[in-house]
Amino acid sequence: xxxxxxxxxxxxxxxxxxxxxxxxxxxxxxxxxxxxxxxxxxxxxxxxxxxxxxxxxxxxxxxxxxxxxxxxxxxxxxxxxxxxxxxxxxxxxxxxxxxxxxxxxxxxxxxxxxxxxxxxxxxxxxxxxxx
Amino acid sequence: xxxxxxxxxxxxxxxxxxxxxxxxxxxxxxxxxxxxxxxxxxxxxxxxxxxxxxxxxxxxxxxxxxxxxxxxxxxxxxxxxxxxxxxxxxxxxxxxxxxxxxxxxxxxxxxxxxxxxxxxxxxxxxxxxxxxxxxxxxxxxxxxxxxxxxxxxxxxxxxxxxxxxxxxxxxxxxxxxxxxxxxxxxxxxxxxxxxxxxxxxxxxxxxxxxxxxxxxxxxxxxxxxxxxxxxxxxxxxxxxxxxxxxxxxxxxxxxxxxxxxxxxxxxxxxxxxxxxxxxxxxxxxxxxxxxxxxxxxxxxxxxxxxxxxxxxxxxxxxxxxxxxxxxxxx
Numbered sequence: 001x002x003x004x005x006x007x008x009x010x011x012x013x014x015x016x017x018x019x020x021x022x023x024x025x026x027x028x029x030x031x032x033x034x035x036x037x038x039x040x041x042x043x044x045x046x047x048x049x050x051x052x053x054x055x056x057x058x059x060x061x062x063x064x065x066x067x068x069x070x071x072x073x074x075x076x077x078x079x080x081x082x083x084x085x086x087x088x089x090x091x092x093x094x095x096x097x098x099x100x101x102x103x104x105x106x107x108x109x110x111x112x113x114x115x116x117x118x119x120x121x122x123x124x125x126x127x128x129x130x131x
Numbered sequence: 132x133x134x135x136x137x138x139x140x141x142x143x144x145x146x147x148x149x150x151x152x153x154x155x156x157x158x159x160x161x162x163x164x165x166x167x168x169x170x171x172x173x174x175x176x177x178x179x180x181x182x183x184x185x186x187x188x189x190x191x192x193x194x195x196x197x198x199x200x201x202x203x204x205x206x207x208x209x210x211x212x213x214x215x216x217x218x219x220x221x222x223x224x225x226x227x228x229x230x231x232x233x234x235x236x237x238x239x240x241x242x243x244x245x246x247x248x249x250x251x252x253x254x255x256x257x258x259x260x261x262x263x264x265x266x267x268x269x270x271x272x273x274x275x276x277x278x279x280x281x282x283x284x285x286x287x288x289x290x291x292x293x294x295x296x297x298x299x300x301x302x303x304x305x306x307x308x309x310x311x312x313x314x315x316x317x318x319x320x321x322x323x324x325x326x327x328x329x330x331x332x333x334x335x336x337x338x339x340x341x342x343x344x345x346x347x348x349x350x351x352x353x354x355x356x357x358x359x360x361x362x363x364x365x366x367x368x369x370x371x372x373x374x375x376x377x378x379x380x381x382x383x384x385x386x387x388x389x390x391x392x393x394x395x396x397x398x399x400x401x402x403x404x405x406x407x408x409x410x411x412x413x414x415x416x417x418x419x420x421x422x423x424x425x426x427x428x429x430x431x432x433x434x435x436x437x438x439x440x441x442x443x444x445x446x447x448x449x450x451x452x453x454x455x456x457x458x459x460x461x
Contacts, residue, residue: 001410012252013252019145022378022379030391040421043424043427044366044370044423045370045374047363047427048186049252079244079255081186083184089297090297
């Protein structure tokens with residue numbers, strides 16, 4: 001890549017930041033060039049962000065319909081999945097899935113609830129409700 | 132207000148770990164560029180690990196695993212890093228404050244997700260992000276995060292949370308700083324040794340690492356159907372290649388920069404030519420990314436077999452390239 005080929009079309013996922021890319025300058029030397037980002041990066045980042053957002057919104061509608069607990073919504077809202085939430089909390093995956101059941105979730109002991117809340121960066125009260 | 136500020140030169144780099152290594156060593160009087168830290172530690176690689184899943188997608192990496200760079204530069208510079216982890220987050224924070232008070236610039240392993248200064252859309256659960264702390268003002272730590280263009284600040288509660296994130300590659304509050312440094316220049320021998328190691332990694336026999344890993348990935352991509360999952364799958368590959376602080380083209384441009392420096396230090400002119408060639412290979416990776424992005428956006432029909440062919444052809448080019456690299460330093 002040459003210096004003048006470094007993408008500068010802007011990538012909204014970068015916010016006001018820039019990222020450093022390496023490219024060849026006029027003397028043939030590889031140098032660091034700050035980039036405003038490219039459409040390619042933006043496409044794949046937004047794809048991942050939107051996928052997780054869609055999962056969260058889908059869980060929210062199911063929670064509102066009484067088919068799942070707010071825990072599932074918050075898990076996706078915090079960009080996790082069951083496997084990751086299990087690693088972070090040390091709670092078995094099958095138990096997490098069981099606790100998506102709204103009635104089971106209601107009865108959850110405070111100690112268990114606070115483990116989830118801590119891992120998701122929430123208070124127990126926040127975790128009990130949908131935002 | 133309580134404050135400690137250590138005079139420190141922030142440099143914006145492509146990748147967090149090579150950036151931290153280069154900036155920290157430079158602070159300690161060893162003029163090391165990011166590219167040299169990356170090449171000297173033989174960090175360039177390729178790996179496709181289908182059994183490790185990140186939010187449902189296999190791990191695709193264009194470099195060696197985290198902390199490979201810090202450990203890799205230690206030997207050629209005849210130095211040691213002090214690495215410390217903590218069971219108790221409070222103890223980790225107190226130790227950080229203590230080292231800052233002693234005038235040490237401290238390296239930390241953190242989770243990107245819990246760092247508030249990161250752009251919202253870039254905050255994923257990646258636990259092996261490296262950054263440097265060079266001071267504290269009131270409750271804010273002064274942070275030189277090499278992948279961010281300007282120095283940042285981070286409140287102590289946020290930083291602590293990020294240092295003690297759990298899950299895969301959990302940092303356990305890891306902090307590090309260099310001990311005595313026995314060698315302040317990079318020798319030609321060290322460079323040759325590092326290049327040999329990279330050639331070995333790239334041309335090795337395991338079907339999930341090096342160019343053979345690319346072949347295996349190409350086969351998997353060729354079998355993708357046209358579902359939403361498949362589009363996300365190729366998007367995931369491109370993210371690992373372009374978005375996650377690689378300097379472009381999955382570290383290929385960064386390694387090309389290293390080869391230029393290597394040519395000067397070793398006096399092997401062929402390495403400069405090979406740098407050019409790697410630059411072209413990097414352009415090939417960018418073409419792959421562009422093609423994939425166009426398919427994701429629906430500007431072109433999704434054609435996994437075509438994308439697989441592009442990865443395969445990259446594997447061809449890299450095979451030839453690393454053979455030539457091996458010959459150049461023999």
